[in-house]
Amino acid sequence: MRYLSHTEADRRRMLDVxxxxxxxxxxSPIPEGxxxxxxxLPAGLSELETRQRLEALAGRNRTYGGASFLGAxxxxxxxxxxxxxxxxxxxxxxxxxxxxxxxxxxxLQHIFEFQTALCELTGLGAANASMYDxxxxxxxxxxLALRHNHRERILASAGLHPEERQVVExxxxxxxxEVSTLDLDETSGRTLSPTASDLExxxxxxxxxxxxxxxxxxxxxxxxxxxxxxxxxxxxxxxVSLGLLAPPxxxxxxxxxxxxQPFGNARSFGGPSAGYLVCREDLVRQLPGRLVGQTIDADGxxxxxxxxxxxxxxxxxxxxxxxICSNQALNALAATIHLALLGPRGLAELGExxxxxxxxxxxxxxxMPGIEPVFAGSFFNEFAxxxxxxxxxxxxxxxxxxxxxxVELEAVPSKEGRGGDQILVxxxxxxxxxxxxxxxxxxxxxxxxxxxxDA
Amino acid sequence: xxxxQPPIFARSRxxxxxxxLPAAGVPATGxxxxxxGSLAGLLGExxxxxxxxxLPELAExxxxxxxxxxxxxxxxxxxxxxxxxxxxxxYNPKVxxxxxxxxxxxxxxxxxxxxxxxxxxxxxxxxEQQLLELTGMRRASLxxxxxxxxxxxxxxxxxxxxxxxxxxxxxxxxxxxxxHGTNLATASMAGYKVVEMPSSxxxxxxxxxxxxxxxxxxxxxxxxxxxxxxxxxxxDILxxxxxxxxxxxxxxxxxxNLNAILGxxxxxxxxxDVVHVNLHKTFSTPHGGGGPGAGxxxxxxxxxxxxxxxxxxxxxxxxxxxxxxxxxxSADIKDSADTDGPAEFYFDRERPKSIGxxxxxxxxxxxxxxxxxxxxxxxxxxxxxxxxxxxxxxxYLRARLRDTYEIPYDRxxxxxxxxxxxxxxxxxxxxxxxxxxILDFGMHAPSIYFPLIxxxxxxxxxxxTENRDTLDAFVEVMRQIDRECRxxxxxxxxxxxxxPVRRPDEVLAARRPVLRWKxxxxxxx
Numbered sequence: 005m006r007y008l009s010h011t012e013a014d015r016r017r018m019l020d021v022x023x024x025x026x027x028x029x030x031x032s033p034i035p036e037g038x039x040x041x042x043x044x045l046p047a048g049l050s051e052l053e054t055r056q057r058l059e060a061l062a063g064r065n066r067t068y069g070g071a072s073f074l075g076a077x078x079x080x081x082x083x084x085x086x087x088x089x090x091x092x093x094x095x096x097x098x099x100x101x102x103x104x105x106x107x108x109x110x111x112l113q114h115i116f117e118f119q120t121a122l123c124e125l126t127g128l129g130a131a132n133a134s135m136y137d138x139x140x141x142x143x144x145x146x147x148l149a150l151r152h153n154h155r156e157r158i159l160a161s162a163g164l165h166p167e168e169r170q171v172v173e174x175x176x177x178x179x180x181x182e183v184s185t186l187d188l189d190e191t192s193g194r195t196l197s198p199t200a201s202d203l204e205x206x207x208x209x210x211x212x213x214x215x216x217x218x219x220x221x222x223x224x225x226x227x228x229x230x231x232x233x234x235x236x237x238x239x240x241x242x243x244v245s246l247g248l249l250a251p252p253x254x255x256x257x258x259x260x261x262x263x264x265q266p267f268g269n270a271r272s273f274g275g276p277s278a279g280y281l282v283c284r285e286d287l288v289r290q291l292p293g294r295l296v297g298q299t300i301d302a303d304g305x306x307x308x309x310x311x312x313x314x315x316x317x318x319x320x321x322x323x324x325x326x327x328i329c330s331n332q333a334l335n336a337l338a339a340t341i342h343l344a345l346l347g348p349r350g351l352a353e354l355g356e357x358x359x360x361x362x363x364x365x366x367x368x369x370x371x372m373p374g375i376e377p378v379f380a381g382s383f384f385n386e387f388a389x390x391x392x393x394x395x396x397x398x399x400x401x402x403x404x405x406x407x408x409x410x411v412e413l414e415a416v417p418s419k420e421g422r423g424g425d426q427i428l429v430x431x432x433x434x435x436x437x438x439x440x441x442x443x444x445x446x447x448x449x450x451x452x453x454x455x456x457x458d459a
Numbered sequence: 460x461x462x463x464q465p466p467i468f469a470r471s472r473x474x475x476x477x478x479x480l481p482a483a484g485v486p487a488t489g490x491x492x493x494x495x496g497s498l499a500g501l502l503g504e505x506x507x508x509x510x511x512x513x514l515p516e517l518a519e520x521x522x523x524x525x526x527x528x529x530x531x532x533x534x535x536x537x538x539x540x541x542x543x544x545x546x547x548x549x550y551n552p553k554v555x556x557x558x559x560x561x562x563x564x565x566x567x568x569x570x571x572x573x574x575x576x577x578x579x580x581x582x583x584x585x586x587e588q589q590l591l592e593l594t595g596m597r598r599a600s601l602x603x604x605x606x607x608x609x610x611x612x613x614x615x616x617x618x619x620x621x622x623x624x625x626x627x628x629x630x631x632x633x634x635x636x637x638x639h640g641t642n643l644a645t646a647s648m649a650g651y652k653v654v655e656m657p658s659s660x661x662x663x664x665x666x667x668x669x670x671x672x673x674x675x676x677x678x679x680x681x682x683x684x685x686x687x688x689x690x691x692x693x694x695d696i697l698x699x700x701x702x703x704x705x706x707x708x709x710x711x712x713x714x715x716n717l718n719a720i721l722g723x724x725x726x727x728x729x730x731x732d733v734v735h736v737n738l739h740k741t742f743s744t745p746h747g748g749g750g751p752g753a754g755x756x757x758x759x760x761x762x763x764x765x766x767x768x769x770x771x772x773x774x775x776x777x778x779x780x781x782x783x784x785x786x787x788x789s790a791d792i793k794d795s796a797d798t799d800g801p802a803e804f805y806f807d808r809e810r811p812k813s814i815g816x817x818x819x820x821x822x823x824x825x826x827x828x829x830x831x832x833x834x835x836x837x838x839x840x841x842x843x844x845x846x847x848x849x850x851x852x853x854x855y856l857r858a859r860l861r862d863t864y865e866i867p868y869d870r871x872x873x874x875x876x877x878x879x880x881x882x883x884x885x886x887x888x889x890x891x892x893x894x895x896x897i898l899d900f901g902m903h904a905p906s907i908y909f910p911l912i913x914x915x916x917x918x919x920x921x922x923x924t925e926n927r928d929t930l931d932a933f934v935e936v937m938r939q940i941d942r943e944c945r946x947x948x949x950x951x952x953x954x955x956x957x958x959p960v961r962r963p964d965e966v967l968a969a970r971r972p973v974l975r976w977k978x979x980x981x982x983x984x
Contacts (some may be wrong), residue, residue, distance in 0.1 A: 005837065005840075005844055006901075007549075007550055007743075007836075007837075007841075007845075007924055008841075008844060008848055008923055008924065009924070009925075009927075010848055010851070010926065012929065014926075014927050015848075015851060018851055018852075018855040018927065018929075019851070021855055021858050021859060022854045022855055022857075022858045023858065024871075025905055027847045027850075027851060028464045028589035028853055029871070030724050030847070030850045030851060031850065032871065033691065033692040033694055033870075033871055033873070034692050034720070034723060035694060035696070035697065037697070038728055039723065039724060039727055040595075040722055040723055040724055040726075040728070040731060042593055042722060042839065042841060042843065043592060043593065043721075043722040043837035043839035043842060044594075044839070045589060045592055045834070045838060045842070046838055046839065047838040047839065047840055048835075048836055048837050048838030048839075048840060048841040049835055049836055049838065050679075051554050051836065052837075054554060054558075054832055054836045055554060055558065056836050057580075057792070057835060058558040058828070058831070058832050058835070059558070059561065059563075059917075060578075061577055061578040061579075061581055061582050061640040061792060061793045062558075062561040062562070062563025062564050063563055063564070063578065064563075064577045064581065064792060064793070065563040065564065065567055065575065065576050065577070065578040065579050066571070066576075066577030067562055067563065067566040067567065069566075071698060072568060072569065074568040074570055076570055077819055077820075078568055078569050078570070078820065080568070080818075084478055084519075086477075086519055086522060086523050086544060087504030089523070090526045090527065090530070090726050090870070092556065093526075093527070093530040094535055094536075094537035094538070095530035095533040095534075095535045095537070095538060096530050096533065096747065096748055097531075097535070097551070097556075097743045097745040097747055097748075098535040098536040098547055098551050098746070099533045099534065099535040099536070099747075099748040100541065100543055100546050100746045100749070100897075101546075101746070101748065101749040102748065102749065103543070103832060103904075103906070104534070104894065104895075104898060104903060104904050104958070105961075105962075105963050106895065106898055106955050106958035106959070106960055106961065107532075107533065107534035107898050107903065107955075107958055107959075108532075108533055108534065108748070109463065109529075109532040109533070109959050109960055110529040110530050110531065110532040110533035110748075111533055111748035111749065113463075113464065113466070113529055113532070114526070114529055115749075116466065116974075116975070116976070117466055117467055117468070117718055117976070119974055119975050120466065120976045121502035121514060122510035123975045124513050124514060125512050125514075129975075130974055130975075131975070133575075133749065133972070134749075134750070136604035136605065136608060136818050137604065137818050137819050137820075138819060139816070139818055139819040140604070140608070140817065140818050140819075142745065145909070147648075154591075164483075166817055167819045167820070168819065170816045171750075171815075171816050171817060171819065174615065174767070174815035174816055174817055175648075175817070177608070177615060177618070177619070177814065178611075178614070178615050178618060178648060178649030178650040178651075179648075179649070179650035180650060183731075187499070188785065194766075196597075198686055203924065220502065220503075220505045220924075222505070222506075223506075224506070242694065246508070246512070247508070247511075247512070248502075248505070248508055249505060249507060249508060250496065250505075250506040250507060250508055250509070250875070251508060251512075254506075254508065254509060255506065263819075270560075270565040270566060270576065270825075271565070271566065271567060271568050271569065272559075272564065272565050272567065272577065272821070272824050272825045273466055273564065273567040273569050273579050273818025273820070273821065273824040274570070274819065274821050274825055275604070275751075275818070275819075275821070275823040275824050275825065275826075276604070276750075276751035276753075276824055276825050276853075278750075278751075288972065288974070294749065295972075295974055297968040297969070297972050297973055297974055298968070298973040298974075298976075299963045299964045299967045299973070300628055300962040300963070300964055300967065300970035301624050301961040301962060302953070302961035302964070302965065303960075303964050304460070304647060305463060305960055305961070306463065306974040307463065307960040307961075307963040308573040308963065309964075309965050310970050311965065311968040311969050311972055311974075312969055312972060313969075314969075316640075316645070317607070317640035317641050317644035318639075318641075319640070319641040320640075320654075321487070321640045321643040322643040322644060322646065322647040322653040323647070323655060324640070324643075324644040324647075325605040326644065326648060327610060327641045327644035327648050328605070328607055328608075329605065329606065329607045329640075329641050330604075330605035330606065330607070330739065330746070330749060330750040330751075330752040331605070331747045331749055331750045332549060332604070332748050332749075332750040332751045333747050333748075333749030333751075334745075334747030334749075334750065334751060335641040335750070335751055336746060337526075337747075337748075340467075341522065341526055342478075343479035343514050343515075344467050344477065344515045344517060344522045344525075345476075345478040345519060345522055346476075346477070346478050346514065347471075347475070347476045347477065347478075347513075347514050347515060347517070348511035348512055348513070348514045348516070349476060349516075350476055350477075350478050350480065351511075351514060352511065353468060353480050353486045354480060354549060356483065357480060357481065357483045358702070359498065359502065360483035360485055360501065361484075361485055363501045363659060364485035381477040382501075382502050382503035382504070382505055384502070384646045399572070400572075403572065403575070407711040408568070408571065408575075411570045412877075415570065416570065417808070418684055424759065433480060433481065435656075436481070436484070436622065437484040437485055440485065445611045445821070
């Protein structure tokens with residue numbers, strides 16, 4: 005086996021040093037009745053055969069390149085070559101958690117830079133080293149809020165991603181926290197302002213920006229209502245929008261979460277990416293997960309170390325703020341590098357390209373007979389449409405023309421349930437004007453009932 | 460020369476940039492109110508950002524050099540020995556990274572139609588079957604992103620099962636005092652009280668303590684790690700299983716140490732109800748300096764209905780039975796011309812008792828692909844050899860170090876063993892000092908001060924991918940350091956001496972937390 009070095013002679017000599025006759029003796033602590041008799045798995049394969057087998061599996065998947073208009077929490081953004089090259093470096097990729105700071109300054113410093121970048125983006129004071137993904141970061145943020153104000157109720161905007169909502173509910177089911185819903189205004193698609201009774205006993209108000217249906221929320225009234233009731237406002241935000249839209253810190257939100265997948269991380273069928281969690285500086289001791297701090301070493305040199313570890317499971321055990329240990333450091337690094345390449349102007353430009361292309365596609369589509377926006381509220385780069393025929397039929401016909409036109413909302417089950425005639429369309433810098441033109445041509449043909457051309 | 464670098468933010472110079480973007484390029488026919496008008500015209504009455512974020516402004520070469528230099532400050536599996544106990548820092552095969560990066564995996568959107576993602580679904584399905592064969596369990600969810608995430612899934616499933624049978628009053632999880640901190644934190648995150656049981660003199664779960672805890676508390680679950688954190692196999696595991704189940708509780712098996720027993724013993728046959736597997740330990744996916752990992756959770760019959768969904772399923776008419784019966788090994792890979800009719804693999808969302816999701820989408824798929832490639836490469840025979848060599852290496856190091864270092868539970872171990880710096884402490888040197896001194900020799904330190912039941916613990920896990928020369932070199936380093944403890948303890952107490960930085964002042968870091976760079980605080984020049 006190519007990953008193992010020992011020859012039979014090596015093994016023999018090592019067994020002699022240990023003082024046993026055979027490898028079987030080493031396994032004698034396993035009670036005899038439990039000893040397995042081998043594995044019902046195929047024999048090993050050479051690198052070449054492994055590659056062929058996995059390439060065949062990859063080949064059974066269809067990718068759409070610039071003709072993919074799917075978003076809904078996973079976005080098609082360019083990954084700069086420098087990001088891929090740097091994150092592939094074995095010194096980053098094959099290190100463990102930075103437990104020995106003196107030989108992990110590379111990891112510690114890039115996490116410190118990630119924390120800084122996320123504070124800058126969100127306008128809040130303290131970021132951790134990353135969470136598993138956006139939805140689990142939201143659940144942890146809700147727990148953070150409830151620890152802070154000693155309450156047990158969570159109020160969730162109906163504009164959350166349905167899967168985000170489900171993750172919050174799963175996490176809440178253990179301690180028995182209650183999760184209730186704050187509806188959307190059916191015309192604008194924005195979250196309705198909560199009443200005093202909606203907020204009674206609520207410790208965390210959760211809202212998504214732009215919301216799942218792409219609509220840009222007006223967060224000021226929500227933050228005021230939440231604070232009036234003693235609750236914290238948690239904003240789950242598509243991070244590309246942070247270059248243009250008011251960040252959570254600016255509107256007075258307490259906690260910001262989301263997923264940095266759009267920065268430097270391929271969609272990869274939904275993972276891995278990295279969640280971010282940033283809070284007001286005074287809440288830092290309630291943060292879950294790892295934190296890196298800048299300090300000085302024994303010679304007075306600036307250096308980095310894991311810090312405030314009294315919050316964490318390996319020190320506090322059952323009193324920790326969370327059980328999280330491994331997180332998504334390498335994905336966070338990809339985001340940090342991508343953001344360093346973009347800079348503030350690049351980030352704003354990226355957002356602007358997405359907005360302009362999305363609005364162009366939207367305008368052209370809603371001029372087609374029978375297509376209408378689901379909501380009237382303004383949007384960033386994603387929008388929901390009502391179609392004159394079943395969404396499943398439309399998307400199938402579009403895919404036959406080489407376009408993956410949007411997510412069928414019925415296929416993402418939500419509490420409220422959305423009609424089978426609705427799709428959610430996302431546009432990014434990866435959808436070129438030509439791709440958008442092909443979308444429009446194909447949509448016209450499909451809606452006119454033209455036969456699918458042979459592929 | 461390895462030098463520390465200023466934060467990238469301090470390198471910023473106004474006006475530079477490292478990425479060019481295309482023009483929006485959409486037709487300019489919308490006028491000031493349309494798509495090519497002002498952004499405000501497009502976005503309407505929304506509040507915009509007042510001040511731009513202070514991200515670095517740098518050209519691409521500057522960014523590349525900065526992160527390349529940062530990378531060189533790290534120790535990694537590819538640069539040297541990494542005997543970090545319980546972390547299974549084995550070699551991470553390069554081909555697996557390439558395969559996970561294939562556009563057919565990396566460029567998939569999670570909401571693509573099932574017929575467009577048959578290869579990805581088959582990959583997930585095959586990995587699940589492989590893990591079931593290795594653990595002896597019945598069904599698995601690939602969703603958890605890490606071991607601790609898998610623990611949370613397991614404990615929430617146990618809680619849901621107990622509530623369903625009217626035993627929601629059970630409020631306690633018991634763990635041995637040798638447990639990893641995540642076990643306790645998981646239980647309390649799920650709303651449980653935690654009771655720690657003292658280990659026996661042999662370093663194992665004490666049956667008397669277990670019976671006592673089971674009778675004194677309303678126990679919901681026992682969480683255990685086997686082999687345990689001392690590297691010892693729980694010899695009474697069947698009795699532990701019997702006692703726990705008779706008391707109406709279930710057992711969570713932390714599979715962090717599964718590497719030692721691949722093909723040698725299966726948690727399912729030990730009577731375990733739920734087990735998580737760390738793909739970034741046992742199945743060689745790179746740990747990335749703290750993730751991404753993956754912590755699939757496998758269950759037996761009792762908990763199967765509670766698994767987080769969706770699960771990947773295979774249609775019964777496609778050559779398999781759709782269940783867990785035909786699972787060993789792998790299915791044929793059909794070509795894409797074969798896609799008429801309902802897709803062979805699909806997401807099963809009809810799981811009414813499921814505890815629900817614990818993350819978005821389906822899991823860290825890029826990590827799952829690497830693990831599939833690893834298991835496919837190794838095969839049953841290779842995995843068995845890996846387990847044998849891992850155990851051989853651990854016992855070899857134990858045998859060669861026992862004259863120099865105290866080994867509190869000095870008998871046959873599995874994948875790792877725990878030594879103690881108690882002898883060296885007589886010279887004023889503790890486990891931390893020793894660990895720091897090891898770094899000076901280009902090796903990573905063992906895990907230290909864990910498990911908590913061994914004073915001055917040094918937890919050593921060499922893994923199977925290290926050759927005898929490396930193990931012997933480590934022994935020589937450990938012996939030299941022991942001599943230094945006697946002859947020149949200060950050298951060890953003040954270590955490391957050759958690393959890019961000396962010991963960071965952790966007290967200062969915690970007392971005055973500096974968690975982000977700010978221009979006004981910058982002292983890096």
